[in-house]
Amino acid sequence: MENPIAGHDEPAGQDHLPLPYYAATTRATPPLEEVRQRIPGWGVDLDHDERTAVPMEDFDPGATGAHWHFPERQPELWPRERSPEHGMLTPVFGTACPPKGLSGMIRKYAYTLSEGKSSHWLLLMAADRVDVVESMLESVLQGKPDNPITESGVKAEFTRGGLRSRLGQGRVDLKHQPLDALIVAAPWLIAGYAGYATAKALSRKRRARRTRQTLRPATAW
Amino acid sequence: MRAMVYRGPYRIRVEEKEVPRIEHPNDAIVRVTKAAICGSDLHIYHGMMPDTRVGQTFGHEFIGVVEEVGPSVQNLQRGDRVMVPFNIFCGSCFFCARQLYANCHNVNPNATAVGGIYGYSHTTGGYDGGQAEFVRVPFADVGPSVIPDWMDEEDAVMLTDACPTGYFGAQLGDIQAGDVVVVFGAGPVGLFAAKSAWLMGAGRVIVIDHLEYRLEKARTFAHAETVDFGEVDDIVLHMKKTTDWLGADVAIDAVGAEADGAFFQHLTAAKLKLQGGSPIALNWAIDSVRKGGTVSVVGAYGPLFSAVKFGDAMNKGLTIRANQCSVKRHWPRLFEHVRNGILKPSEIVTHRIPLEHIAEGYHMFSSKLDNCIKPIVVTN
Numbered sequence: 001m002e003n004p005i006a007g008h009d010e011p012a013g014q015d016h017l018p019l020p021y022y023a024a025t026t027r028a029t030p031p032l033e034e035v036r037q038r039i040p041g042w043g044v045d046l047d048h049d050e051r052t053a054v055p056m057e058d059f060d061p062g063a064t065g066a067h068w069h070f071p072e073r074q075p076e077l078w079p080r081e082r083s084p085e086h087g088m089l090t091p092v093f094g095t096a097c098p099p100k101g102l103s104g105m106i107r108k109y110a111y112t113l114s115e116g117k118s119s120h121w122l123l124l125m126a127a128d129r130v131d132v133v134e135s136m137l138e139s140v141l142q143g144k145p146d147n148p149i150t151e152s153g154v155k156a157e158f159t160r161g162g163l164r165s166r167l168g169q170g171r172v173d174l175k176h177q178p179l180d181a182l183i184v185a186a187p188w189l190i191a192g193y194a195g196y197a198t199a200k201a202l203s204r205k206r207r208a209r210r211t212r213q214t215l216r217p218a219t220a221w
Numbered sequence: 222m223r224a225m226v227y228r229g230p231y232r233i234r235v236e237e238k239e240v241p242r243i244e245h246p247n248d249a250i251v252r253v254t255k256a257a258i259c260g261s262d263l264h265i266y267h268g269m270m271p272d273t274r275v276g277q278t279f280g281h282e283f284i285g286v287v288e289e290v291g292p293s294v295q296n297l298q299r300g301d302r303v304m305v306p307f308n309i310f311c312g313s314c315f316f317c318a319r320q321l322y323a324n325c326h327n328v329n330p331n332a333t334a335v336g337g338i339y340g341y342s343h344t345t346g347g348y349d350g351g352q353a354e355f356v357r358v359p360f361a362d363v364g365p366s367v368i369p370d371w372m373d374e375e376d377a378v379m380l381t382d383a384c385p386t387g388y389f390g391a392q393l394g395d396i397q398a399g400d401v402v403v404v405f406g407a408g409p410v411g412l413f414a415a416k417s418a419w420l421m422g423a424g425r426v427i428v429i430d431h432l433e434y435r436l437e438k439a440r441t442f443a444h445a446e447t448v449d450f451g452e453v454d455d456i457v458l459h460m461k462k463t464t465d466w467l468g469a470d471v472a473i474d475a476v477g478a479e480a481d482g483a484f485f486q487h488l489t490a491a492k493l494k495l496q497g498g499s500p501i502a503l504n505w506a507i508d509s510v511r512k513g514g515t516v517s518v519v520g521a522y523g524p525l526f527s528a529v530k531f532g533d534a535m536n537k538g539l540t541i542r543a544n545q546c547s548v549k550r551h552w553p554r555l556f557e558h559v560r561n562g563i564l565k566p567s568e569i570v571t572h573r574i575p576l577e578h579i580a581e582g583y584h585m586f587s588s589k590l591d592n593c594i595k596p597i598v599v600t601n
Binding site: 080 | 228229230231232233234244245246247267268271272273274275276277278293295296309310311312313317318319320321322326327328329330331332333334337343344346347348349359360362363388389392393395398399400401417419420421422423424425431432433444449450451452464465466467470481482484487488491492494497511523524525526547550551553554558561562563564579580581582583584585587588589590591592593
């Protein structure tokens with residue numbers, strides 16, 4: 001039977017039936033020859049056997065350039081934290097930022113829990129936040145305090161068209177972008193509030209002590 | 222050396238750091254000449270990936286010159302210009318032997334659920350990345366390749382991640398001749414996925430985003446139809462209508478953890494970090510594809526749970542395929558495509574930023590300023 005639409009076999013005598021409601025053999029895309037003419041390189045990887053990710057697992061241990069059955073082991077210079085789902089320490093690992101301080105303690109504990117537990121990941125996230133506060137304090141002590149203005153790169157707002165890039169563009173991310181500034185400011189707000197609360201508590205304590213001294217009855221002679 | 226370092230969510234700075242040293246006999250030290258900022262770098266920049274430590278240097282897309290090699294390195298020598306895939310892999314484990322380099326089991330002690338990646342938190346192994354003057358490259362005989370003389374350096378940088386990941390995303394879709402392919406996200410990976418879908422014989426390619434300048438790039442670079450999801454009431458319904466009520470044959474999620482389009486999902490994932498990622502694009506992919514169709518996921522998500530509409534996926538009989546791209550597996554074919562002029566990956570590069578100004582570069586890319594699609598960091 002000749003199809004009324006190229007690549008279609010819509011039942012005759014009906015108003016247009018949407019595609020899923022009958023046994024269409026193919027979709028009403030433009031004719032593929034037309035696509036081939038229009039798109040450079042169309043179909044050069046059409047053959048599935050030639051595709052580089054097919055089959056997904058392609059056993060070929062000689063293809064990698066490795067000249068070892070098992071790699072030499074990198075020296076472990078400190079007890080390297082590792083997932084308990086690993087049967088051993090991997091022979092090679094990163095050494096970018098060894099765990100330290102309170103955040104390091106939280107991280108080491110998190111690595112006693114398997115990756116299957118949400119607590120593993122949530123503790124690591126918590127350690128990340130602690131790390132930020134610890135590092136802020138450390139940078140002050142080192143004389144290289146964090147600068148939220150330069151570190152957030154907010155200068156780009158003025159040099160890269162902050163307003164021009166946002167106004168009248170119909171961008172949906174504008175609803176939540178103001179929260180970014182809050183996230184940047186959060187460590188300073190928390191530290192500021194903690195300082196204020198501590199000062200207030202100390203002052204209250206001092207005042208209470210002074211009041212107690214004033215009210216103490218005079219020593220009887 | 223000068224290196225970008227993470228200081229906390231949305232904050233980075235350039236600091237003096239020690240030049241990395243050979244820590245394993247098959248290491249190389251590479252002097253970085255060009256690096257790129259990846260869309261997935263924004264997830265760690267925003268503090269979404271667990272175990273992102275203050276002081277780490279990001280950057281998993283870079284090229285450079287070999288400065289020093291370990292005693293067991295045979296295939297590289299000092300002075301070689303090299304491109305380095307974003308995966309760190311040993312070449313000899315159970316998974317590497319099956320060419321699943323992205324899933325190497327010998328390089329990441331911190332997790333078994335993900336392989337090793339340069340500068341991408343300690344969850345992927347705790348390696349410093351290439352947004353610096355120098356970087357340690359483990360397994361130098363396995364990962365890096367010498368850049369062919371004919372290859373443009375910016376093309377080479379794009380071939381370390383964004384281009385192969387997009388190409389791989391299209392392959393995961395198992396595209397047949399004439400298929401309707403919808404790509405969520407017109408960032409670098411989405412653009413390459415859309416372009417690659419044609420190479421695999423797609424009949425229609427539709428790209429969805431909310432940034433008009435990126436959709437314009439999808440039309441000119443990837444010859445795709447485009448939809449601005451901010452302009453339609455319901456993108457899933459729109460997709461059904463535009464595909465004669467059937468849905469796409471293949472949907473590719475090239476957005477990942479910080480997808481926009483549903484405020485609450487974005488808030489809980491990207492801002493409050495209560496999900497591994499905002500699954501808006503993934504849910505739209507599941508709902509937009511036809512029954513029996515394929516969803517390909519190359520957008521990056523964190524390891525925590527996400528509110529994915531798995532019931533719809535199950536009831537529609539979908540095939541969901543996902544992975545990090547094993548970059549080096551695709552290089553021979555992609556090199557051919559670049560040499561034959563079928564692909565010109567550097568066409569998506571919009572900005573070149575000196576390393577010293579990288580904080581502004583991240584802010585620009587993160588906030589989508591100045592029509593930014595792909596920024597490259599120049600170290601010298």
